[in-house]
Amino acid sequence: MDRRSDKRERIIDAAIAVFAENGFQASRVSDVAKRAGVADGTIYLYFRNKEDLLLSVFEQKMDMLLVGLEQALSGVDDPREQIRAFARFHLGQVRDNREAAEVLQVELRQSNKFLKEYRPEKLWAYLAVFARIVRDGQARGLFLPDVDPFVAMWSFFGAMDELAVQWVLARKAPRFPLEHAADQIAGMFVRGMSVGAPGGPDASVQSINLSEGT
Amino acid sequence: MDRRSDKRERIIDAAIAVFAENGFQASRVSDVAKRAGVADGTIYLYFRNKEDLLLSVFEQKMDMLLVGLEQALSGVDDPREQIRAFARFHLGQVRDNREAAEVLQVELRQSNKFLKEYRPEKLWAYLAVFARIVRDGQARGLFLPDVDPFVAMWSFFGAMDELAVQWVLARKAPRFPLEHAADQIAGMFVRGMSVGAPGGPDASVQSINLSEGT
Amino acid sequence: MDRRSDKRERIIDAAIAVFAENGFQASRVSDVAKRAGVADGTIYLYFRNKEDLLLSVFEQKMDMLLVGLEQALSGVDDPREQIRAFARFHLGQVRDNREAAEVLQVELRQSNKFLKEYRPEKLWAYLAVFARIVRDGQARGLFLPDVDPFVAMWSFFGAMDELAVQWVLARKAPRFPLEHAADQIAGMFVRGMSVGAPGGPDASVQSINLSEGT
Amino acid sequence: MDRRSDKRERIIDAAIAVFAENGFQASRVSDVAKRAGVADGTIYLYFRNKEDLLLSVFEQKMDMLLVGLEQALSGVDDPREQIRAFARFHLGQVRDNREAAEVLQVELRQSNKFLKEYRPEKLWAYLAVFARIVRDGQARGLFLPDVDPFVAMWSFFGAMDELAVQWVLARKAPRFPLEHAADQIAGMFVRGMSVGAPGGPDASVQSINLSEGT
DNA sequence: AATGAATGAGAGTTCATTCAT
DNA sequence: GATGAATGAACTCTCATTCAT
Numbered sequence: 001m002d003r004r005s006d007k008r009e010r011i012i013d014a015a016i017a018v019f020a021e022n023g024f025q026a027s028r029v030s031d032v033a034k035r036a037g038v039a040d041g042t043i044y045l046y047f048r049n050k051e052d053l054l055l056s057v058f059e060q061k062m063d064m065l066l067v068g069l070e071q072a073l074s075g076v077d078d079p080r081e082q083i084r085a086f087a088r089f090h091l092g093q094v095r096d097n098r099e100a101a102e103v104l105q106v107e108l109r110q111s112n113k114f115l116k117e118y119r120p121e122k123l124w125a126y127l128a129v130f131a132r133i134v135r136d137g138q139a140r141g142l143f144l145p146d147v148d149p150f151v152a153m154w155s156f157f158g159a160m161d162e163l164a165v166q167w168v169l170a171r172k173a174p175r176f177p178l179e180h181a182a183d184q185i186a187g188m189f190v191r192g193m194s195v196g197a198p199g200g201p202d203a204s205v206q207s208i209n210l211s212e213g214t
Numbered sequence: 215m216d217r218r219s220d221k222r223e224r225i226i227d228a229a230i231a232v233f234a235e236n237g238f239q240a241s242r243v244s245d246v247a248k249r250a251g252v253a254d255g256t257i258y259l260y261f262r263n264k265e266d267l268l269l270s271v272f273e274q275k276m277d278m279l280l281v282g283l284e285q286a287l288s289g290v291d292d293p294r295e296q297i298r299a300f301a302r303f304h305l306g307q308v309r310d311n312r313e314a315a316e317v318l319q320v321e322l323r324q325s326n327k328f329l330k331e332y333r334p335e336k337l338w339a340y341l342a343v344f345a346r347i348v349r350d351g352q353a354r355g356l357f358l359p360d361v362d363p364f365v366a367m368w369s370f371f372g373a374m375d376e377l378a379v380q381w382v383l384a385r386k387a388p389r390f391p392l393e394h395a396a397d398q399i400a401g402m403f404v405r406g407m408s409v410g411a412p413g414g415p416d417a418s419v420q421s422i423n424l425s426e427g428t
Numbered sequence: 429m430d431r432r433s434d435k436r437e438r439i440i441d442a443a444i445a446v447f448a449e450n451g452f453q454a455s456r457v458s459d460v461a462k463r464a465g466v467a468d469g470t471i472y473l474y475f476r477n478k479e480d481l482l483l484s485v486f487e488q489k490m491d492m493l494l495v496g497l498e499q500a501l502s503g504v505d506d507p508r509e510q511i512r513a514f515a516r517f518h519l520g521q522v523r524d525n526r527e528a529a530e531v532l533q534v535e536l537r538q539s540n541k542f543l544k545e546y547r548p549e550k551l552w553a554y555l556a557v558f559a560r561i562v563r564d565g566q567a568r569g570l571f572l573p574d575v576d577p578f579v580a581m582w583s584f585f586g587a588m589d590e591l592a593v594q595w596v597l598a599r600k601a602p603r604f605p606l607e608h609a610a611d612q613i614a615g616m617f618v619r620g621m622s623v624g625a626p627g628g629p630d631a632s633v634q635s636i637n638l639s640e641g642t
Numbered sequence: 643m644d645r646r647s648d649k650r651e652r653i654i655d656a657a658i659a660v661f662a663e664n665g666f667q668a669s670r671v672s673d674v675a676k677r678a679g680v681a682d683g684t685i686y687l688y689f690r691n692k693e694d695l696l697l698s699v700f701e702q703k704m705d706m707l708l709v710g711l712e713q714a715l716s717g718v719d720d721p722r723e724q725i726r727a728f729a730r731f732h733l734g735q736v737r738d739n740r741e742a743a744e745v746l747q748v749e750l751r752q753s754n755k756f757l758k759e760y761r762p763e764k765l766w767a768y769l770a771v772f773a774r775i776v777r778d779g780q781a782r783g784l785f786l787p788d789v790d791p792f793v794a795m796w797s798f799f800g801a802m803d804e805l806a807v808q809w810v811l812a813r814k815a816p817r818f819p820l821e822h823a824a825d826q827i828a829g830m831f832v833r834g835m836s837v838g839a840p841g842g843p844d845a846s847v848q849s850i851n852l853s854e855g856t
Numbered sequence: 857a858a859t860g861a862a863t864g865a866g867a868g869t870t871c872a873t874t875c876a877t
Numbered sequence: 878g879a880t881g882a883a884t885g886a887a888c889t890c891t892c893a894t895t896c897a898t
Contacts, residue, residue: 007878023326025239029872030881039880041874050872106330109323112237115383116320150390151398154380155373162372163365169329176364184365192406221861243889244864253863258890435857451754453667457893458860467859469895478893534758537751540665543811544748578818579805579826586804587797594796597757604792612793620834649882671868672885681884683870692868 008046011036012060015053020099024054024107051113058108061100062122065093069129079137080190086130087160087186091178094164105165127153134193143193152193159185222260225250226274229267234313238268238321265327272322275314276336279307283343293351294408298400300344301374305392308378319379341367348407357407366407373399436474439464440488443481448527452482452535479541486536489528490550493521497557507565508622512614514558515588519606522592533593555581562621571621580621587613650688653678654702657695662741666696666749693755700750703742704764707735711771721779722836726828728772729802733820736806747807769795776835785835794835801827 014036018027029050033040047053072089076082094101108114131153137143163181170176228250232241243264247254261267286303290296308315322328345367351357377395384390442464446455457478461468475481500517504510522529536542559581565571591609598604656678660669671692675682689695714731718724736743750756773795779785805823812818 023330025324026326028870033881040872040882041880042878044873045878109329110326112239112324115323116237116385147402148394148398151377151395152402154376155399155402158372158374158376159369160372162368162375166368171330180362181365184362185369188361188366188369188403188406190406191408192402192404194405242887247864254865254889255863255891256861259861264889451758453752453754456891461860468861468893469859470857472894473857537757538754540667540752543751544665544813575830576822576826579823580830582804582808583801583827583830586800586802588800590796590800590803591793599758608790609793612790613797616789616794616797616834617830618834619836620830620832622833670866675885682868682886683884684882686869687882 007036007038007042011038011043011046011053012057015057016099016103019054019057019107020102024103024110029053051111054103054108054111055114055118057100057103058114058120059122061097061104062120062126065090066122066126068093069126073129079133079140079142080194082133083130083156083190084183084186086133087156087182088179090160091164091182094167095178098168101164102168105161105168127157130156137193142195144195147193152189156185156189159188221250221252221256225252225257225260225267226271229271230314230317233268233271233321234316238317238324243267265325268317268322268325269328269332271314271317272328272334273336275311275318276334276340279304280336280340282307283340287343293347293354293356294404296347297344297370297404298397300347301370301396301400302393304374305378305396308381309392312382315378316382319375319382341371344370351407356409358409361407366403370399370403373402435464435466435470439466439471439474439481440485443485444527444531447482447485447535448530452531452538457481479539482531482536482539483542483546485528485531486542486548487550489525489532490548490554493518494550494554496521497554501557507561507568507570508618510561511558511584511618512611514561515584515610515614516607518588519592519610522595523606526596529592530596533589533596555585558584565621570623572623575621580617584613584617587616649678649680649684653680653685653688653695654699657699658742658745661696661699661749662744666745666752671695693753696745696750696753697756697760699742699745700756700762701764703739703746704762704768707732708764708768710735711768715771721775721782721784722832724775725772725798725832726825728775729798729824729828730821732802733806733824736809737820740810743806744810747803747810769799772798779835784837786837789835794831798827798831801830 011032015027015032018032018035021027022031029043030040032053033043036043043053047056069086069089072085073082076085094105111118114120131149134143134147134149134152138145138147138149160182163178163185167175167178167181225246229241229246232246232249235241236245243257244254246267247257250257257267261270283300283303286299287296290299308319325332328334345363348357348361348363348366352359352361352363374396377392377399381389381392381395439460443455443460446460446463449455450459457471458468460481461471464471471481475484497514497517500513501510504513522533539546542548559577562571562575562577562580566573566575566577588610591606591613595603595606595609653674657669657674660674660677663669664673671685672682674695675685678685685695689698711728711731714727715724718727736747753760756762773791776785776789776791776794780787780789780791802824805820805827809817809820809823
């Protein structure tokens, strides 16, 4: 099992590199095998098929993300700070693991199965952390009770993901600093959810905030 | 030219329907042709290849979006209201053109060319409207000067896009109301950018805004 | 009919140029039409199909060759001189009409119909001139009676044709002088057919050459 | 490697049969595969594409020709006899391997790549044997020094080739005996190159032949 | 006569996956 | 477990030809 997991790991690493370089569709299983130093058929001893290999990359990286996120948030108590830490952690991972990020951000979307059939429960678990922070902040009276944690969670992820995609796609142009994006996004959502925030003229959602001043 | 553009339109409409039903990869050009009521070869009189057909769907729909957006924003003066109108318009379009949205949200992302080579200038023009609103609001003293319009623009789009994807992908589950998501997202960003917003404990970005009023 | 033949001519000329540049198979009828300045469909008012167009090029050029050959041989009486004049004329045409030669030498062979079904009667007429010269020489006692005019005719044509192909194919390399080849070939066949020629040690064919010796 | 080369051979043999029957263009790769008893895709494990398969037929047959030619000439010393043996061998091969000859004589010529890009080095090696014989004969004083071995070589090949084509193409008509053609061609070239041959009246090339006459 | 938009048949090739060794 | 040769299904695209105008 030691050798087994070793070979499995090598195949996943090879897949990340190959998929990041050519894209999922354009990558050949035989290229992954060659890069991993195994025979084509060996891939199928560890993965059901090509798509399963891609999903396994996803699962493995999400496991790492989940563990890393817990560490990044441990010791941070204030929900507003947790949001900032979340954004910094997530985009820091994108920056530090560009190939893996490229596969997750871009290539994963090329899998029909991923988009239409697969239930990315590990992504949900990852984002559930954000929803929990929101509810926590609401319970503490820091965040507006009208904020829908479900919508906020996907919005936050969508914002980070889109910036990550733009950063990854900026192949040759000088990439903008992801830390800056992380702080901007975190600031936006923290202010956007915080009690005491001013709304627009007819900000019905924030009806509660009318009496609040600066 | 009348007949030409007529036929081109029919092919694009057929492509949207077929791609939405089967997915881009699984769709055969001959199916699109059959649905459009033309011969296979005719497709290639109007589009370079299958992928060009997909990208043309994108271009055509973005043209419609741009025109619609201008209308939706015309007569709205307050930047905060403009953001709300933007969100409602965008997600309203997703709701009212589910097939097209499915193609743009899901299938388009599976095109390597789109992701890696194509420069979606019409999308940039669309989003530039948001950046302009942000700058306008900053000029009027309504929005925090520290907000980066570039990051805000992509965050806003990412948030809406992610919600749209989740809505489109919720094939069988009861879809949540997109109007609700639109208002939530708009409120989040309006509050998140507005002067007078409270920040977190060490909200360095907004430190400047303490003395700013509406 | 004046305009007709004018347009027909323009199409044939365009076909020669296009076929010489791209090869017959790779040439598109629409390219010939474009070069001739007519619509695609117009081609089919003058030629049954693409292959008929190629064969028409052949026929037209063979007509010109036949006329030219008669002129080149007129006034030449000695069969040995006629052979020399034939070779010079033929390879001179190749040199002076490289595009047409290229089509005849190379592209024509890409037509299955030409090779397998078409009976190139004009080529036979052209070569019959050579056979006639041979028989004339034999009647005059200049050429060996054992020489088979049929074999000699095709050998002569094959030799010239092969040299022409090599000259045409030598696209970039400095082409060798065709006049030299013409004289060499003519000399070879004249000597090879002439009475009094020495044969090999057991030259059974030339049993007549009693005086042969090394 | 045994099995590999075995399968490669089977595919080439199948290709010869199929190409000879239907012509190269009209033959389907799947037909070759079926005849060889392999799957379509297997063809592409041994050959880059359909055209490469055709060129490989050429290479393989040329290898066989080269070996056979050496054998046919071994033990023959007199250059005049060698030329006769060459012609007999070559046309004997055409007669004994009609299908292969048909492919080489007719179908190969329809390949643009063969005609315009491919450098048929094996053909050159084959013909170089002829040029060597000529030079040998000249060195021995048997052949006229004015004969250009390059032109003679291509002329000889062109003559044999043309006769072979005519023989192959005479699908229904009773084929003429190739042995007769071989002897005729050999006799023609031997006499045409031999010292002591009579020339035409102004046979400048043969200035050496002072004693010409009947 | 001339046009050129429309037709639609047709096959080479790739590559994920299997399975005998 | 590991191999890698063999499989074979699947589909885009081209372009000669037609025919309504």
